[in-house]
Amino acid sequence: MRSICFYFQVHQPFRLRTYRFFEIGNNHHYFDDYQNRYILRRVADKCYLPMNRLLLDLIKEFGQQFKVSFSISGVALEQFQKYTPEVISSFKALAETGCVEFIAETYSHSLSALRDEQEFINQVKRQQKLLNDLIGYQSTTFRNTELIYSNDIGDMVYRMGFDVMLTEGAKHVLGWKSPNYMYCNAQNPRLKLLLKNFRLSDDIAFRFSQQSWEGWPLTAEKFVDWLNQIDAREEVVNLFMDYETFGEHQWPETGIFDFMRALPQAVFANSNFSFNTPSELGYLLQPVAPVHVPFPISWADEERDLTAWLGNDLQDDAFDTLYSLSEKMKFVMEYARQIESEATESGFMPKISFEELYKLHDDWQKLQTSDHFYYMCTKWFADGDVHKYFNPYGTPYDAYINYMNVLSDFMLRLSKHSFLNSPPDLQQKEKSKTADDVKMIKISVNDKTKVKRSNTMQSAKKKDETKKNNTKSKSKTTSKSSSKKTNKESK
Amino acid sequence: MRVLMFGWEFPPHITGGLGTACFGLTRSLARMNTDVLFVVPRAYGDEDTSMVNLLNASDIEVDLEKSEYSEFWKRIQYMTVASDIIPYVGPVEYSRTHIKKLKEEFHNNSIFSHRYTFSGTYGKDLMFEVSRYALIASGIAASNQFDVIHAHDWLTYPAGIAAKKVSGKPLVVHVHATEFDRSGENVNQRVYDLEREGMLNADRVITVSNLTRNIVIERYGINPDKVFTVYNGADAFQAPAIEKIEKPFPEKVVTFLGRITFQKGPDYFVEAARKVFSKDENVRFVMAGSGDMLPRIVRMVSKYRMGHKFHFTGFLKGNDVDRMFSYSDVYVMPSVSEPFGISPLEAMRSSVPVVISRQSGVSEVLLHALKIDFWDVDAMADSIYGLLNYPALSRMFSRYGRNEVDDLKWDNAAASVINVYKHLV
Numbered sequence: 001m002r003s004i005c006f007y008f009q010v011h012q013p014f015r016l017r018t019y020r021f022f023e024i025g026n027n028h029h030y031f032d033d034y035q036n037r038y039i040l041r042r043v044a045d046k047c048y049l050p051m052n053r054l055l056l057d058l059i060k061e062f063g064q065q066f067k068v069s070f071s072i073s074g075v076a077l078e079q080f081q082k083y084t085p086e087v088i089s090s091f092k093a094l095a096e097t098g099c100v101e102f103i104a105e106t107y108s109h110s111l112s113a114l115r116d117e118q119e120f121i122n123q124v125k126r127q128q129k130l131l132n133d134l135i136g137y138q139s140t141t142f143r144n145t146e147l148i149y150s151n152d153i154g155d156m157v158y159r160m161g162f163d164v165m166l167t168e169g170a171k172h173v174l175g176w177k178s179p180n181y182m183y184c185n186a187q188n189p190r191l192k193l194l195l196k197n198f199r200l201s202d203d204i205a206f207r208f209s210q211q212s213w214e215g216w217p218l219t220a221e222k223f224v225d226w227l228n229q230i231d232a233r234e235e236v237v238n239l240f241m242d243y244e245t246f247g248e249h250q251w252p253e254t255g256i257f258d259f260m261r262a263l264p265q266a267v268f269a270n271s272n273f274s275f276n277t278p279s280e281l282g283y284l285l286q287p288v289a290p291v292h293v294p295f296p297i298s299w300a301d302e303e304r305d306l307t308a309w310l311g312n313d314l315q316d317d318a319f320d321t322l323y324s325l326s327e328k329m330k331f332v333m334e335y336a337r338q339i340e341s342e343a344t345e346s347g348f349m350p351k352i353s354f355e356e357l358y359k360l361h362d363d364w365q366k367l368q369t370s371d372h373f374y375y376m377c378t379k380w381f382a383d384g385d386v387h388k389y390f391n392p393y394g395t396p397y398d399a400y401i402n403y404m405n406v407l408s409d410f411m412l413r414l415s416k417h418s419f420l421n422s423p424p425d426l427q428q429k430e431k432s433k434t435a436d437d438v439k440m441i442k443i444s445v446n447d448k449t450k451v452k453r454s455n456t457m458q459s460a461k462k463k464d465e466t467k468k469n470n471t472k473s474k475s476k477t478t479s480k481s482s483s484k485k486t487n488k489e490s491k
Numbered sequence: 492m493r494v495l496m497f498g499w500e501f502p503p504h505i506t507g508g509l510g511t512a513c514f515g516l517t518r519s520l521a522r523m524n525t526d527v528l529f530v531v532p533r534a535y536g537d538e539d540t541s542m543v544n545l546l547n548a549s550d551i552e553v554d555l556e557k558s559e560y561s562e563f564w565k566r567i568q569y570m571t572v573a574s575d576i577i578p579y580v581g582p583v584e585y586s587r588t589h590i591k592k593l594k595e596e597f598h599n600n601s602i603f604s605h606r607y608t609f610s611g612t613y614g615k616d617l618m619f620e621v622s623r624y625a626l627i628a629s630g631i632a633a634s635n636q637f638d639v640i641h642a643h644d645w646l647t648y649p650a651g652i653a654a655k656k657v658s659g660k661p662l663v664v665h666v667h668a669t670e671f672d673r674s675g676e677n678v679n680q681r682v683y684d685l686e687r688e689g690m691l692n693a694d695r696v697i698t699v700s701n702l703t704r705n706i707v708i709e710r711y712g713i714n715p716d717k718v719f720t721v722y723n724g725a726d727a728f729q730a731p732a733i734e735k736i737e738k739p740f741p742e743k744v745v746t747f748l749g750r751i752t753f754q755k756g757p758d759y760f761v762e763a764a765r766k767v768f769s770k771d772e773n774v775r776f777v778m779a780g781s782g783d784m785l786p787r788i789v790r791m792v793s794k795y796r797m798g799h800k801f802h803f804t805g806f807l808k809g810n811d812v813d814r815m816f817s818y819s820d821v822y823v824m825p826s827v828s829e830p831f832g833i834s835p836l837e838a839m840r841s842s843v844p845v846v847i848s849r850q851s852g853v854s855e856v857l858l859h860a861l862k863i864d865f866w867d868v869d870a871m872a873d874s875i876y877g878l879l880n881y882p883a884l885s886r887m888f889s890r891y892g893r894n895e896v897d898d899l900k901w902d903n904a905a906a907s908v909i910n911v912y913k914h915l916v
Contacts, residue, residue: 022814317793321799
């Protein structure tokens with residue numbers, strides 16, 4: 001018994017609008033609502049809706065035998081909610097069949113794993129929560145933005161509680177080894193790794209309609225034939241691709257939908273393969289070996305590395321500047337929640353708008369979306385066409401200029417809140433140091449948290465927030481075990 | 492007096508200072524009872540033509556049956572150099588036959604009488620456009636009355652020469668820039684030849700500065716006795732309201748405004764910015780304009796990690812230019828070679844202190860500007876830093892600079908130009 005594991009990436013960035021220099025400091029709306037709505041509508045009609053329908057039909061036809069998996073970025077979910085709510089219900093229908101797994105990823109499809117662990121964790125939690133709220137699915141496996149992976153990232157992901165992760169079966173990492181087995185992280189062997197079979201995946205995703213390709217035209221029978229040629233001892237074929245392959249990158253006229261409709265039947269009739277989801281494979285398969293990935297890999301371009309997003313001066317300047325704000329952004333949510341709860345408690349309008357702080361945090365995450373850096377890529381050769389296809393800008397220079405204008409405005413907004421330079425509890429600590437009656441303050445802090453808890457009993461939304469607060473403070477107590485004061489406060 | 496004037500650009504469609512200069516000059520000439528018949532390829536339809544009788548070269552009916560055109564073609568024999576210039580587009584042989592064919596068509600095909608339309612931009616087949624423009628110019632010259640021909644910059648010199656051949660009237664060519672300003676030492680020989688041809692055929696040559704006059708005399712070998720310097724004015728357009736727009740950020744602003752090309756020295760501006768940043772964080776640099784060097788400049792800025800404090804606005808027009816000046820605390824013109832340079836005058840009129848390179852014509856007329864050599868980025872950074880941080884200095888420059896610019900009038904320039912005409916008529 002061997003497995004085919006289908007995994008589809010669903011992602012749509014919040015594209016930036018043309019943001020002029022004169023708007024810096026004057027206009028804080030960054031996104032091209034019209035274009036985003038237009039693209040969402042188009043891709044929903046051409047891909048998400050018909051393909052979801054097709055998969056649902058296949059699952060119904062083959063009972064529990066046909067299975068696929070998805071990761072949907074938080075920003076894509078948010079745009080579905082805004083512009084095409086019927087896409088959400090169609091994913092929900094897929095979730096209800098029990099044959100579809102939804103995989104966790106970062107909220108804004110960001111590169112945060114490379115730079116900011118706390119932000120990375122926050123983003124994954126936010127995506128998981130939104131997925132659960134909208135589709136009712138609690139994800140247990142993980143895949144990072146564009147399958148970006150390294151030993152360190154894998155270790156971090158395991159510590160977050162995931163035990164199966166997806167990544168690229170990059171040639172320069174695997175060498176002579178086959179991607180068609182379960183592998184594990186080199187630092188933390190308990191994290192299992194599924195590696196993309198890039199040849200067979202790209203046969204569908206990129207080469208399907210290429211008439212100069214010797215495999216053209218690709219039929220389900222031919223594909224199953226290729227699957228059968230795989231060594232009988234190999235356990236799993238991981239077919240990972242953009243979901244937009246179906247109907248958007250490969251037009252319906254190419255026969256891509258017919259291919260997928262025919263594939264399960266052909267697999268069941270002519271091979272001993274079955275379909276499984278990543279978490280099932282986590283139960284079924286044992287790792288054969290660790291893979292050593294000291295430097296990050298991804299599924300992008302010929303190089304299978306980070307050079308689509310980072311590496312040239314434009315990208316590095318934008319990326320470094322963005323994450324130089326990490327320290328300040330760390331406490332924005334905590335402050336916002338604190339101010340909001342104090343405001344609801346006291347009934348007075350707060351001096352600082354907590355809505356503005358929430359908005360800052362939301363914009364911050366959306367500015368991290370990897371696509372912004374992808375648009376600044378200056379590699380023109382083998383993958384230039386792919387880059388061009390996804391790029392709303394004429395040149396990488398335009399992309400950089402526009403992004404930096406937006407980022408400059410964001411930094412101006414941020415600089416207006418100087419209190420963000422220090423964490424909330426630290427400020428209180430300083431106060432308590434200067435004040436004589438330390439105990440009084442401690443009591444009042446304790447009172448506040450009590451009030452918070454009683455408040456949260458009433459609304460479910462707030463409950464989640466305090467949960468987050470609690471988990472945060474727990475992690476703090478483990479990390480800052482030396483400072484007893486904070487321990488006491490959080491208890 | 493009536494002047495037939497060949498220009499290239501006209502407000503509001505301007506890609507450089509040339510259009511602004513043409514407008515300022517013609518308006519002041521008109522004020523001084525001089526009629527101007529201004530010929531410009533492809534008028535867009537919304538130019539300010541209140542003072543000027545604007546003829547759109549694209550709208551001229553070219554009827555080859557008329558004798559004056561065959562006259563022109565006879566005379567163009569004299570301009571064989573110009574015809575041979577046309578193979579700018581591709582392989583020399585191809586274009587030569589192309590032109591020959593075209594000539595034959597002109598002569599043989601009696602149906603070939605229709606309206607010519609200019610592309611109106613600096614296109615690929617610019618040389619061809621230029622000589623077509625000359626063809627039409629001879630038609631205009633034959634069917635209009637005037638006393639003097641005045642041609643602005645090399646694109647219209649062939650037209651000026653053609654008009655002179657047809658009408659026999661004196662020709663004045665106005666040198667706003669030379670090929671050496673545009674391309675440094677790597678001059679395009681064909682452009683140079685055209686320029687020289689124009690200057691040699693002209694009865695008088697007007698240059699916008701002594702810097703340019705010297706180039707005309709030394710590098711083009713023109714008789715100094717017929718070359719006159721007439722400085723540009725600064726009042727082509729109404730001065731913007733002086734009210735300062737509130738900047739939405741606390742930092743001071745240092746501005747570069749102009750085409751982002753080699754001759755404007757944008758790379759020196761970036762280097763100076765880097766030096767200023769290392770001493771003073773409280774500043775933003777803005778580069779307004781577009782041009783072929785933009786990608787290189789953007790790469791430099793990102794390499795120096797200045798992207799969050801160094802902004803690009805793209806090409807600015809109209810209100811946005813005034814707004815940019817109103818934001819600005821220092822204006823820098825680091826031109827490598829600038830025959831005149833109107834933009835610092837516009838900045839000074841908005842009370843913005845300026846730093847200009849000594850390699851600009853405008854530095855000959857200005858007193859209240861900090862002058863540096865374009866390559867001396869240390870001096871440039873010093874000047875910028877000084878104007879940003881020593882209020883007495885910037886206050887003095889902005890006050891006196893404004894007065895100085897108010898005295899630079901196109902009326903004075905027009906009077907000098909009329910003087911030149913009078914010697915010819």
